[in-house]
Amino acid sequence: MLLKMTEWGMYCEAGDFFIDPWLPVDRAVITHAHGDHARWGCRRYLGSREGERVMRTRLGHDARTDTLDWGETREVRGVKLSLHPAGHILGSAQVRVEKDGEVWVVSGDYKTEPDPTCTPFEPVRCHTFVTESTFGLPIYRWSPQAEVFAQIDEWWRGNQEAGRASLLFGYALGKAQRMLAGVDPSIGPIFAHGAALKLNQDYRDSGIPLPPAENPITVEKGFDWSRALIIAPPSANGTPWMRRFGPTSAAFASGWMSIRGARRRRGVDRGFVLSDHVDWPSLLSSVQATGAECVWVTHGYREPVVRWLREHGLQAQAVASRWEGESDDAAVDAADEAPAG
DSSP states (O other): OOOEEETTEEEETTTTEEESOSSOOSEEEOSOSSTTTSOTTOSEEEEESTTHHHHHHHHOTTSOEEEEOTTOEEEETTEEEEEEEOOSSTTOEEEEEEETTEEEEEOOSOOSSOOTTSOOOOOOOOSEEEEEETTOSTTOOOOOHHHHHHHHHHHHHHHHHHTOEEEEEOOTTTHHHHHHHHSOTTSSOEEEOHHHHHHHHHHHHTTOOOOOOBOGGGSOTTOOGGGOEEEEOGGGTTSGGGGGGOSEEEEEESGGGGSTTHHHHHTOSEEEOOOSSOOHHHHHHHHHHHTOSEEEEEEEOHHHHHHHHHHTTOEEEEOOOSOOSSOSOHHHHHHHHOOOO
């Protein structure tokens, strides 16, 4: 096998490198900059050029980081390595590995619906495909994002009429920028939590247009927050940081909002189903598009996906991970949102 699982994570022995290692290693190929894929402490990192700024922000500017353009091939000890768009967040990559005509593709996290904040997902033909399964159950089916953003804008306007600030929670890297790009900025002023501000600028510096968003802590007392939209990471919910806004309506944007009870557990008034991962039909169509005969399933609902793939004639197996993808747990929010340094 070209790749195998070890106690440090997924390893290519022929090329002597790891893909999204769980622990510090000498050579790490990183699919994207979220904390469950880009671990600190490795001697060298390789990622996409598109995601270079956010990767350096998350790993620290002292990290030894190399980059590849989309589709650019690097040969490592006889192994051909290239990166291809995954459509998850800015710079998110699928890793294509080839040796002696055998091709594996590791998807990382991915979504197939294009959004303006990253390069769209690109199916890559291969013999073995390693797919996430964060939302790998038939109940997960996303509405078009244009409909979701129309709902968010309507909620924001309704809060203005009721004299409440609109507090919208989403992960600091990826989701915050996607929400900022998707809402209608003509409705009112937009603010962003400090955890997202540097990443917002990384997106802008990478060529992604985003409307302005100020830091709420710079606003003088007496400001009328009732017209404002404030974007913040989930870990800010219930903290003293929120007191400045007065009456608020809080909402959370996540694929988990499609599950009954998730909104209540998050302690928010509204839930918007907006995910940066594939839903059930997109996962299955993505696997089919690769032409892979063998599929490894990781990060999420592994067994249901494996069972479906086997029933439809593919060789499939579940692959354990120390991380399970986008989570409904506040502890994972905190780990993912903490910048390096």
